[in-house]
Amino acid sequence: MYKLGIDVGGTNTDAVILDDKLNVLVSAKTHTTKDIETGIKNAIHKVVNGKNIDVQQIKQAMLGTTQATNAIVERKNLGKVGILRIGYPATASVLPYTEWPEDITQILSNKYALIHGGYEFNGDPIVPFSEEEVRTKLNEWQGQIDGLAVVGVFSSINDDQEKRVSAIAHEILGSDFPVSISSSIGSIGLIGRENATILNAALNKVIKNVTHGFSHALADEKITNATVYLCQNDGTLMSLEYAAKYPILTIGSGPTNSIRGAAYLSKIKNALTVDIGGTTSDIGVLTNGFPRESSKAVTVGGVRTNFRMPDVLSVGLGGGTIVRVSDDGSVTVGPDSVGYAITEKALVFGGDTLTTTDIAVRLGLCQIGDPKLVESIDEDTAQKAMRKIAAILEDGIDQMKTSAEDVEVVLVGGGSIIAPETLKGVKHITKSDFGGVANAIGATIASIGGEYEKVYQYAHVKRSDALSDVEKQAGQQAIMAGAKADTIKVVEVTEVPLAYAPGETTRVKAKVIGEIDNAKEA
Template identity: 55%
Template sequence: MYKLGIDVGGTNTDAVLIDEGLNVVAAVKRPTSGDIYEGIMGAVDAVLEESGVDRALIGQAMLGTTQCTNAIVERNGLAPIAVLRIGAPASVGIPPMVDWDADIAAVCVDSAIIEGGFEYDGKRLAEFDEAACRAFFEGVRGKVDAVAISCVFSTVRDDDELRAAEIAREVLGGGVHVSISSEIGSMGLVERENATILNAALHGVARRFTEGFAKGLADKGVENAEVYLSQNDGTLMTMEHARRYPVLTIACGPTNSIRGASYLSRIDDAVVIDVGGTTTDLGVLSHGFPRESGVAVTIGGVRTSFRMPDVVSVGLGGGSIVRVADDGSVSVGPDSVGYEIAKRALVFGGDTLTATDVAVRLGMAEVGDASLVAGVDEELARKALAAMRELVEDAVDAMKVTSDPVDAVLVGGGCIILPTDLAGTSQVEKPAHSGCANAIGSAISKVSGAYEALVDYDVTPRDEALAAARAAAVEAAVAAGAVRETVEVVDAEDVPLQYYPGRTNRVKVKAAGDLSS
């Protein structure tokens, strides 16, 4: 059986085919077209042709895509939704989407705040106003495709959210998409609510690209493959799961690269430097998985609180444009020729000096026609390289938690533009197939499950609470499709919450295992 891995980036779409021993059989890189679907299918065609394998033997296909991110940033294809918050009278001072830009807030047809919700300890804040809930959904019937429901401290008790979801389906019909915040976000009502609203608005986008990908594979003769989507924690989810939680695909590209870097380098703890055509993304490998961000993350101008990788992006890539100022100083990026690099870069006969041209001029890479950059001044090229080096070295320092040198892994199609002797690192690995690390990360990803809860250690002893959390995370991974015997806990933490009574801690555990074949 073979695995097909695909990752869509802003500049290139990569595809790899991997055999049962997790060996790379074929790997291709194709420019991402204006029509993302067309670019995906083009990469699939190319990798199948290069490998020559029987398409009937491809048992699994994994896709990492930027379509949900693009939909939010471009305000395109988002579904009309209704937003219900359960938390009056305590939360009426800050209405839903209070700080959203008007162009994206327009996805909301109507919103309301009704009575209900809980205190931090699970006690009732107010009785759930079922009549007001029903009346609100009656008012938006026929006007919305999806509903976002949030509740004060629903991460402690989700009773009211679940009841509101039942009422939404009763009134609006079983076909309506319902997103509830306790399944998506973490602590912090507004940020958790924002993530839930985005999840609901992405419903139509997710349905279209999952159905399109499955149909496209079948049209190419890949008819026996189970299809999975990449999540932003470096693991996989089924198409059904992706349709329920499309927001979890956001930022899956960097996490795929991080997972692929770990597999290719056989390093489990390092800073991963993923150089694309337009940007360089830096993330941290911790026990073989991406380190999760501990702060709220802004997506398309919307501040959210849900699981996201800890990634720093800088405007440097293979297509970054090199400029010389009047004073002789040289700058690189942040603007880029992007997927037009094969037309506009000097080494391909274009008229724009790019970071790739600098790498070829200095003998760091063999791309295009080196004779076309022979006339580029060597001093200019070295100044450009110094500027690129400084950008990345500063970003590496931003990702470190100590001043000690760290291992680093250099991947991505644009990694040819960087040297391997970066300050702040103990060693920099540039493994084979590094240009397609993102697609490889998609293909070899595992399935995960997570558990998070607030626990008072005065009520439940710490050892007992952690053991229960580990067991729950393992069961969640198995339910998601992991082989039980391969599941192991990959991350566990308990953080004291000083503003809670007693010895309340936030307990969070993640487990991951191999995908069942």
């Protein structure tokens, strides 16, 4: 039995095939194409033919993709969204789409309504919930929206009203109509959670295109026995059915795949990871083998949200980053890059642009292209450029460190050839022969994941009961995503007391993982 993993990055599309013991059999790196699907087909074709793999033995196929992120940033293929906020009149002072870029709101439509209802911080109703208002709006919007975002005040305490609106929506708009409820997407904070829910509802068409494109690419290579999974942004997998409900969870999956791949290749569970690509370097944190989650609000395409995202710092340094030499001999590095055109533009490949890859070849750090083409680069200039490269990486690592002590660093990515052998603040750098495709490996070795968050008042609910409940709910999420029930294990539980709320109010979150349910594959 084989596993196929694909990771689509901004510059390269990487592919690997692993056996049932998770040994890497073959890997490939191809250029990402504008239509994405062609690049995926090229990568699959390359690995399948690399070792004459029996495609009928490929039973699982995993995809990490930037399509959702790109759709939001580029304002393409987004669906029309209707928004029902349950919280009138308490929330009327700040309307939906407040502080959104105007160009994206025009695409998503301006259909929103504030519905009587919502809860206080302790779970008490603010005003009676109006089912009639919900039905009126949904009947009015029939045929005019592609997805529905449902957001209730303090639904993290009680999501009953959100679930009721969802049931009414399926009754009026159809059982298959995409409905996103905020309690299963965002965290505490009405506006950030609402924004994330709106984006999730807008991405339904995008995720359908992604899954169809991946399925077509697999079919073209006669891979017909594989169950398909998409990568979540916490380093785990989800089924296509689950991804259809929560497409926003694919945002940021690329960096997390690299972090998980770095953990697998290095066998290190706690370290900083540096993934150097063609254009940028992503610096992340491994905590117990998984990416550290960001504690800050995340802005996606100009929209501020509060759904989970990996804690990753991106700096403008990659294998294609342009190096410039001034008349006075000073050297600057980036942040602009020749990106996926490096094999045409870089000096070692016969181009006319001095890049960081040329510097690495000139200093003997790697052997690619034609080294004779960079012999004319002055040694002093090359050393100055390398010191700049080191300084950029050292500054990024320093920003991600949690103490002044030297740290372990796992170096991956196709552009890792440009990194120096030693860095200040780093006690040891670990590399791997397969580091260039760590992102695809991370996608392939991942488990099914589930996460759940809720607010409890410990003055009224036993702490043990709250922990048990949130772990159970996270397990249910994992099962929905495709995990085998008896393999689920808790990997992280966090408790955050909310100082401004009475009754020992605490935000509790659990993360679980489980093995792929083979019965569901069948």
